[in-house]
Amino acid sequence: MQDETGVLGVNLHTILVVEDDAVVRTLTLEVLEAFGYQVFGAEDGDTALSILRSEQALSLLMTDIGLPDISGLELAQQAQTLRPDIAVLLASGYDAQQNQEMQDAVVRGAVATIRKPFQLDQLRSTLQAMLA
Template structure:
């Protein structure tokens, strides 16, 4: 894991990856680090919220939708209460996300490839106001 950079440019962001599946998380972390990002991992929504409360340098949250205890959309709602300007991207294999659809979260459709992740992250970060 890389040290925090505090930078929020699309080429070098600090990204929190939230997924309860260790293999999926490891793959995403590796991919994001290869793209030049600094990555923090969480295996649950509760762990992610604790990280967000203690790490002001997070630029983007990428979360799985289907997790035990707290879904990705439930996590997004909680994130927006803590940090309204922090973008959240939902990684999902479902075309439609019934709960939380009013949030209009950017979605990364599974299965995804390196190019799709890079493009999605760049698009989300380019829409974010610098902090």
């Protein structure tokens, strides 16, 4: 039998992870797969936008705020234009300005945020709450 968590507890949600640091991206993808999510990775905004424009089903966009070609906030805005129902999780380990930009986005109700480095339990509970 299949329910919202899928067959045998496998999660049916699909997450696109956008992270320019290859090690961080790989580790995040591995953790999300271990949580039971289907995952896709992108190293930059252009690659992410190609996936967002495709027919690929996506439940959530998890993006670093400090990407080299487009900010995570800009990517989030474009993602929500392309896919109005997509949830967005911004991740940052950077400066106060980026943190303020993230908080402003949260106040507008557009996204949720998580600070890097994040704890696995914190990531899991944040994703569960966003995808409930």
